[in-house]
Amino acid sequence: xxxxxxxxxxxxxxxxxxxxxxxxxxxxxxxxxxxxxxxxxxxxxxxxxxxxxxxxxxxxxxxxxxxxxxxxxxxxxxxxxxxxxxxxxxxxxxxxxxxxxxxxxxxxxxxxxxxxxxxxxxxxxxxxxxxxxxxxxxxxxxxxxxxxxxxxxxxxxxxxxxxxxxxxx
Amino acid sequence: xxxxxxxxxxxxxxxxxxxxxxxxxxxxxxxxxxxxxxxxxxxxxxxxxxxxxxxxxxxxxxxxxxxxxxxxxxxxxxxxxxx
Numbered sequence: 592x593x594x595x596x597x598x599x600x601x602x603x604x605x606x607x608x609x610x611x612x613x614x615x616x617x618x619x620x621x622x623x624x625x626x627x628x629x630x631x632x633x634x635x636x637x638x639x640x641x642x643x644x645x646x647x648x649x650x651x652x653x654x655x656x657x658x659x660x661x662x663x664x665x666x667x668x669x670x671x672x673x674x675x676x677x678x679x680x681x682x683x684x685x686x687x688x689x690x691x692x693x694x695x696x697x698x699x700x701x702x703x704x705x706x707x708x709x710x711x712x713x714x715x716x717x718x719x720x721x722x723x724x725x726x727x728x729x730x731x732x733x734x735x736x737x738x739x740x741x742x743x744x745x746x747x748x749x750x751x752x753x754x755x756x757x758x759x760x
Numbered sequence: 761x762x763x764x765x766x767x768x769x770x771x772x773x774x775x776x777x778x779x780x781x782x783x784x785x786x787x788x789x790x791x792x793x794x795x796x797x798x799x800x801x802x803x804x805x806x807x808x809x810x811x812x813x814x815x816x817x818x819x820x821x822x823x824x825x826x827x828x829x830x831x832x833x834x835x836x837x838x839x840x841x842x843x
Contacts, residue, residue: 661769677768678800702814711831721813727780734831750776
């Protein structure tokens, strides 16, 4: 069962979840089993449905962590003769003058609103780290993340918030 | 050893690891070297840091109810285990 699950999901941990959920599904639906198919076939059909669902969710989560956090159009091309992959003149970060902005209420409102728009895991990490002041290790424990994943989620979340702040400036 | 060249487009993706102290020393040297000469990247780094700092000034009540159910469950579990 694990091997079949692994054909649809990328991590072993997710595959184990799939098998567990499959057995729960089998127990719940046992009354509806009509004996037309082999029990084995029926169980595996449930397994594949559960695995597909988890696989899609996994793919969504990985997509959330892929790609650049800053619009590539803001940088010169790889083939730029002088400054490859450096900021284009019209792509520079807007000077938002952080000090007064930090104190401004509307600025905090912009951030709070943008925080609510973040994908769930990014939002959880940024909230715990930056709003509630948890340290990295605590966040890893609480959300069951590896240190590297915690950093990626923090990075992507903060980058989006920075962009929202820049857009509002 | 001279630190390697870092492009701006690469630096913006290293910022958080840099701020978190998660980069190896030679990468820190490469980022430092870039920041000496590049005001826009320095600005970007300061804005990323300021974003985190500013969130500390957002009242927790303003965001707490937006914490996802899953995060709340995980939190509660963690607290229960600690007792």
